[in-house]
Amino acid sequence: MFTHYESVVKNIKPAKYLTCKRIREPTATPIGFDDAMRVHERLAAKFAEFYEKAALNPCESEKEGFDGLNYLEVKKIIVERVLEKCILCERRCQANRLSGATGFCGVNKTARVSSYFLHMGEESQLIPSGTVFFSGCTFRCAYNTRL
Numbered sequence: 001m002f003t004h005y006e007s008v009v010k011n012i013k014p015a016k017y018l019t020c021k022r023i024r025e026p027t028a029t030p031i032g033f034d035d036a037m038r039v040h041e042r043l044a045a046k047f048a049e050f051y052e053k054a055a056l057n058p059c060e061s062e063k064e065g066f067d068g069l070n071y072l073e074v075k076k077i078i079v080e081r082v083l084e085k086c087i088l089c090e091r092r093c094q095a096n097r098l099s100g101a102t103g104f105c106g107v108n109k110t111a112r113v114s115s116y117f118l119h120m121g122e123e124s125q126l127i128p129s130g131t132v133f134f135s136g137c138t139f140r141c142a143y144n145t146r147l
Helices: 003-009 016-022 033-056 071-084
Strands: 112-119 129-135
Touching: 016 033, 016 071, 033 071
Parallel strands: none
Antiparallel strands: 112 129
């Protein structure tokens, strides 16, 4: 079940987050959400091949360039952009969580994930979809008929 984690602990494979830090985009810092998503797509396409290369020869992956943003930094920028105008739930209240605002759901910038999983629901076009439950979320958006 945890074979990947065992291989990381035994130094057989590198941790994926460390690999993310080694994949770089040698362009200017993406400012907006759309720019960051385009860079993310390019880096995501490189990840599988780069990870396999790093797993086979960890020293070789250290030789990659150090210019530009790395894949992990791009992910951070995307999260920050989403939190500036929150769209995490169906309500899409656009609360600026980075400035401390509380969203319609009652969750602020210190939101904690209670659970997450791939949802294998009813609609074939959406399978699988990511499902995230935040601790503190009141489900007011789903259960309040006076929206």
